[in-house]
Amino acid sequence: xxxxxxVGDDExxxxxxxxxxxxxxxxxxxxxxxxxxxFALTTATGSYILTLYEKRVNPDDLPxxxxxxxxxxxxxxxxxxxxxxxxxxxxxxxCGRPAAIVTFLAGMWPRRIAPDHTAELGRALAELHLxxxxxxMTRTNDLSINGWRPLLAKSESRADEVAPGLAAELSAxxxxxxxxxxxxxxxxxxxxxxxxxxxxxxxxxxTGLIDFYFACNDMFAYDLxxxxxxxxxxxxxxxxxxKARRLLTAYRKVRDFSADELDALPLLARGAAMRFLVxxxxxxxxxxxxxxxxxxxxxxxxxxxxxxxxxxxxxxYGLD
Amino acid sequence: xxxxxxVGDDExxxxxxxxxxxxxxxxxxxxxxxxxxxFALTTATGSYILTLYEKRVNPDDLPxxxxxxxxxxxxxxxxxxxxxxxxxxxxxxxCGRPAAIVTFLAGMWPRRIAPDHTAELGRALAELHLxxxxxxMTRTNDLSINGWRPLLAKSESRADEVAPGLAAELSAxxxxxxxxxxxxxxxxxxxxxxxxxxxxxxxxxxTGLIDFYFACNDMFAYDLxxxxxxxxxxxxxxxxxxKARRLLTAYRKVRDFSADELDALPLLARGAAMRFLVxxxxxxxxxxxxxxxxxxxxxxxxxxxxxxxxxxxxxxYGLD
Numbered sequence: 001x002x003x004x005x006x007v008g009d010d011e012x013x014x015x016x017x018x019x020x021x022x023x024x025x026x027x028x029x030x031x032x033x034x035x036x037x038x039f040a041l042t043t044a045t046g047s048y049i050l051t052l053y054e055k056r057v058n059p060d061d062l063p064x065x066x067x068x069x070x071x072x073x074x075x076x077x078x079x080x081x082x083x084x085x086x087x088x089x090x091x092x093x094x095c096g097r098p099a100a101i102v103t104f105l106a107g108m109w110p111r112r113i114a115p116d117h118t119a120e121l122g123r124a125l126a127e128l129h130l131x132x133x134x135x136x137m138t139r140t141n142d143l144s145i146n147g148w149r150p151l152l153a154k155s156e157s158r159a160d161e162v163a164p165g166l167a168a169e170l171s172a173x174x175x176x177x178x179x180x181x182x183x184x185x186x187x188x189x190x191x192x193x194x195x196x197x198x199x200x201x202x203x204x205x206x207t208g209l210i211d212f213y214f215a216c217n218d219m220f221a222y223d224l225x226x227x228x229x230x231x232x233x234x235x236x237x238x239x240x241x242x243k244a245r246r247l248l249t250a251y252r253k254v255r256d257f258s259a260d261e262l263d264a265l266p267l268l269a270r271g272a273a274m275r276f277l278v279x280x281x282x283x284x285x286x287x288x289x290x291x292x293x294x295x296x297x298x299x300x301x302x303x304x305x306x307x308x309x310x311x312x313x314x315x316x317y318g319l320d
Numbered sequence: 321x322x323x324x325x326x327v328g329d330d331e332x333x334x335x336x337x338x339x340x341x342x343x344x345x346x347x348x349x350x351x352x353x354x355x356x357x358x359f360a361l362t363t364a365t366g367s368y369i370l371t372l373y374e375k376r377v378n379p380d381d382l383p384x385x386x387x388x389x390x391x392x393x394x395x396x397x398x399x400x401x402x403x404x405x406x407x408x409x410x411x412x413x414x415c416g417r418p419a420a421i422v423t424f425l426a427g428m429w430p431r432r433i434a435p436d437h438t439a440e441l442g443r444a445l446a447e448l449h450l451x452x453x454x455x456x457m458t459r460t461n462d463l464s465i466n467g468w469r470p471l472l473a474k475s476e477s478r479a480d481e482v483a484p485g486l487a488a489e490l491s492a493x494x495x496x497x498x499x500x501x502x503x504x505x506x507x508x509x510x511x512x513x514x515x516x517x518x519x520x521x522x523x524x525x526x527t528g529l530i531d532f533y534f535a536c537n538d539m540f541a542y543d544l545x546x547x548x549x550x551x552x553x554x555x556x557x558x559x560x561x562x563k564a565r566r567l568l569t570a571y572r573k574v575r576d577f578s579a580d581e582l583d584a585l586p587l588l589a590r591g592a593a594m595r596f597l598v599x600x601x602x603x604x605x606x607x608x609x610x611x612x613x614x615x616x617x618x619x620x621x622x623x624x625x626x627x628x629x630x631x632x633x634x635x636x637y638g639l640d
Contacts, residue, residue: 003351008431009521025426025522028360029351031323040348040360042426047362106345106362111328201329202345 003029005037005052005095012050015094018085019101021045032197035213037097040104047104049080052097057213059098064139065212066090066100068132068189075131078124078208080105105208107200118231118243120206121199122250125191125227128209129220130255132189141192141216143275145181149174151278158285163299170277173305177271182219182264186257190223191215195230221261224251225269228317229276229304237303245318262319266311273308277301323349325357325372325415332370335414338405339421341365352517355533357417360424367424369400372417377533379418384459385532386410386420388452388509395451398444398528400425425528427520438551438563440526441519442570445511445547448529449540450575452509461512461536463595465501469494471598478605483619490597493625497591502539502584506577510543511535515550541581544571545589548637549596549624557623565638582639586631593628597621 007027016024022044030038030049035057039050053062066082070090073081080102082090091100110117141147152159152170159167191198192214200208224247232243251257257265280298287295311317327347336344342364350358350369357372373382386402390410393401400422402410411420430437461467472479472490479487511518512534520528544567552563571577577585600618607615631637 006431009428010432012428023523024428026424026520027428030360031349031351040350042367104346108329108332108344108347111326112330200346203343 003031003037003039004054005097007037007039007050007052007095011095015092015099016041016043016101018087018092019083020086021048021083021101041101048083048101049104050094050099050101052094052099054097057098061139061213062091062098062100064137065215067137068135068212068215069102071135072128072131077128077131078105078206079212080208080210105200105210107202107207109197109199110201111196113196113231113243115240115242115246116204117196117199117201117206118227118247119250120201120204121194121227121231122247122252123254124199124206124209125194125223126251126254128191129188129223135189139216141190141218143192143214143279144218144222145177145271148271148274148278149178151282155278155281155285159281162281162284163302166281166302169302170274170281173270173274173309176309177267177274180267181271182260182267185219185221185261185264187217187219187222189215190218190220190226192218192223192226194223194227219261219264219268220255221257221265222268222272224248224257224265225272225308226275228265228269229273229301233300233304233307237300239307241316241318248317248319262314265314265317266308269311270305270308273301273304277305323351323357323359324374325417327357327359327370327372327415331415335412335419336361336363336421338407338412339403340406341368341403341421361421368403368421369424370414370419370421372414372419374417377418381459381533382411382418382420384457385535387457388455388532388535389422391455392448392451397448397451398425398526399532400528400530425520425530427522427527429517429519430521431516433516433551433563435560435562435566436524437516437519437521437526438547438567439570440521440524441514441547441551442567442572443574444519444526444529445514445543446571446574448511449508449543455509459536461510461538463512463534463599464538464542465497465591468591468594468598469498471602475598475601475605479601482601482604483622486601486622489622490594490601493590493594493629496629497587497594500587501591502580502587505539505541505581505584507539507542508537509535510538510540510546512538512543512546514543514547539581539584539588540575541577541585542588542592544568544577545585545592545628546595548585548589549593549621553620553624553627557620559627561636561638568637568639582634585634585637586628589631590625590628593621593624597625 025042028040036054037052041048041050072079083101084090156167198211232240280296284295345362348360355376356374359370361368361370392399403421404410476487518531552560600616604615
């Protein structure tokens with residue numbers, strides 16, 4: 001739940017006057033998202049989302065994020081489209097913070113994942129990857145293979161508070177990942193954080209992809225690894241092979257993956273599990289108890305890490 | 321900020337199908353309100369607010385609150401109108417909690433109060449009081465004169481942690497209030513909590529009154545006392561007589577108050593200050609530091625309590 005900055009009515013009216021969006025009718029803080037302050041903004045012309053970028057987002061990255069949304073929306077990807085002001089700018093300041101208005105997307109994120117959802121997801125992810133190919137800007141993935149060891153180092157001395165032996169297990173897993181991390185696989189812009197709460201559906205059809213604030217350049221198959229972890233495990237942490245098969249086969253129909261990508265998928269999926277494990281572990285240990293965010297259990301990702309370490313071939317992901 | 325209950329997409333679609341409001345397009349938790357979980361609900365037919373009533377609201381009071389909104393909306397008061405299901409019911413269950421859908425009101429609450437705002441407020445408050453006269457249900461004001469002493473008793477031993485001498489000052493003020501509390505003044509349904517964040521404006525015109533979950537039967541002039549406290553003091557706690565005059569004269573044009581009411585106003589306003597002081601004091605002392613609510617400073621209301629104790633006549637409120 002997050003609204004870190006309160007926006008006054010006078011400031012908002014002045015801000016909105018920079019755009020051709022009509023009179024402001026209402027503005028309500030949304031209790032979603034933990035990185036930024038988001039508001040449901042209603043004007044005479046429709047519904048929008050107003051975002052104030054808080055300190056966890058690097059302002060230097062904002063032109064990449066907003067430029068990417070413009071690019072993807074132009075290519076027909078169902079993502080929020082930045083609204084540009086009369087001066088042509090999508091990014092300006094409100095209440096001392098960088099701020100932008102984007103279009104509102106209808107749909108709701110699925111609380112109970114069905115195989116049909118992962119099929120829709122696979123198709124949309126492949127379309128996203130293809131649409132990003134000719135986007136001219138780039139952004140390094142700070143939370144990939146080179147970022148995990150330094151992040152783990154900050155938690156290592158206390159990791160065993162979460163589970164006995166955790167520090168040693170993660171360090172050993174990192175050794176394997178670092179030694180075997182592939183290079184040269186097809187890549188481009190990835191979403192990097194495509195969890196169910198960032199994907200909207202309506203009547204079973206995917207209607208929106210949101211929250212591109214971890215988007216960056218990396219291997220496409222790594223993004224598939226993120227999605228396998230986020231969508232294909234049950235609440236009891238068992239792997240649902242049907243959901244994985246639907247995800248991968250739907251993806252493949254739009255952008256087929258090479259034999260090399262498929263071979264690397266277990267390791268990339270394991271890396272994706274490591275990525276969320278180390279960030280969750282850090283947050284778990286160092287988020288003050290009175291912070292207005294819900295900490296997420298890092299051990300959910302330990303189970304995923306172990307699962308992908310035991311994969312013997314594509315059949316384990318449901319592929320022939 | 322408050323969403324205490326997460327509503328799943330499947331449960332919501334099933335719930336919404338009980339109403340003639342069309343397909344659900346989106347539902348986002350609103351970071352406002354500390355009593356209930358509120359959601360901005362968009363359907364094929366428009367925008368609504370979905371409320372799940374949490375434990376601080378007594379379910380037995382809900383027929384009063386929803387019936388009152390129906391009654392007031394019928395009388396032309398700009399308040400949320402309950403949406404009735406196909407079975408005629410406005411109140412049903414969602415995620416194990418009582419839940420209702422009401423219409424969405426355009427407008428924003430004013431962060432910086434101008435005298436024009438208090439004039440609009442005075443008119444609307446008088447219209448609200450008149451519109452409630454023929455509402456057949458009643459609800460006791462649990463947070464009036466009989467409720468303050470027991471509430472203060474729970475905080476008394478620790479009140480001096482907030483300000484030295486506070487316990488003694490409040491006890492003495494309560495003696496005066498209890499001894500002189502009037503009876504027989506005109507009354508009916510009052511809002512009871514008409515703070516700026518419960519009043520919407522658009523282009524300087526009042527467009528909505530919300531949050532009727534403290535509405536009850538009491539003296540009308542007591543509601544005026546609540547508003548004097550909530551709208552006519554500056555951030556430095558000084559009293560703004562212009563705002564008070566505009567509030568009272570605008571009210572009076574719609575429902576004139578008697579000489580008795582005017583005489584009682586300083587004591588009622590003092591009582592209204594006591595009401596918020598004792599609830600804030602209790603919350604200040606007993607809200608866990610990690611609760612997801614912002615505690616409000618009780619001492620803001622001590623300044624108000626003292627101000628009203630020093631009133632010598634109507635001229636101090638800006639009246640002739």
